Amino acid sequence: MSSRAAAKTKPTDQQADRPARLLAWYDRHRRKLPWRAVAGERADPYCVWLSEIMLQQTTVRAVGPYFEKFVARWPDVTALGRAALDDVLRMWAGLGYYSRARNLHACAVAVLNDHGGVFPNTEDGLRALPGIGPYTAAAIAAIAFDRRTMPVDGNIERVVTRLYAIEAALPQAKPLIQEMAATLLGPSRAGDSAQALMDLGATICTPKKPACALCPLNDDCAARVRGDQETFPRKAPKKSGALRRGAAFVVTRGGELLVRSRPEKGLLGGMTEVPGSQWLAGQEDAAALAQAPELKGVARWHRKAGIVSHVFTHFPLELMVYTASVPPRTRAPEGMRWVPVATLDGEAFPNVMRKVIAHGLDL
DNA sequence: AATTCGTGGCG
DNA sequence: TCGCCAAGAAT
Structure with a gap:
């Protein structure tokens, strides 16, 4: 009822009126998303949590x-908490940032074991769970439990830094942005306010070529007045990683492929891969890396023409691919195993490995 | 506090 | 093409 009244209120005070204008815009233009509740209804905490984890940097x-x-x-x-971690990793394969999948499962187990299968309904309670940081805790608290808090994601950082023309650069400016973002909270509907800002950032206040003419806050956007909207948010320059190279071995035994699991911590933690060399920077001759002690028994290797290129967040990678075919009943080396090529789709391969396998097997 | 975590789409 | 960016967290 408050939103209906606010929509007809004359915007005499632009500053104070922002929360209401934002919600009025949201009620007309909100995106329909699979994890979002019908307008006016409270969203399912499980769906909110699951989507928020998946949406981190994605x-x-x-x-x-x-x-x-x-x-x-x-x-x-409860169902997720009772699932096997391997099944969760397989379902997550391809989405990236695989520690999220591990924490997702750990969080479900914690909710099941420590909270009776019910999510904590406070920001602090949520923040204590695996994989839930400051943003996600606030988002779930606001969207699923109607707590009066403003989560600040990349969208909201952009909207707010433009609205107030905040000159301080990220990430140092985070506390200030958080403070200013909170001014966009009205007396109620905190979850809708947050989602409104996210939708605004995603559809109107975009990184490039923002559609300011359609923005409900365009009247008093400081950056728009100055005409340099696109320069916000200010960001400290990030250094790009050096190219790394390595070799990957695609070994088949009839219709089976030789694989192993990566260590649980670190890059692609816990995911499945084909054996390979280390990935090193400043490696002039990648062929020198094509030595794998565990695979010395293989009679003949074929250097597959071409290179598999992949770009991680912090470094680009080039892999040479070597293939070999070994006789039936050849034992897998220590720590490795054979998996049927027919079921590769169900394996926990990160995309870089799918590229390698496709290249090596001519898929 | 600065790094380390994937992947795909976009201009 | 290639750097930027996406509902960030953990260390």
């Missing part, structure tokens, strides 16, 4: 199919 488009798959297989936190 686009709505990429998350969509994964969210649907997860909810279909594990409809509630």
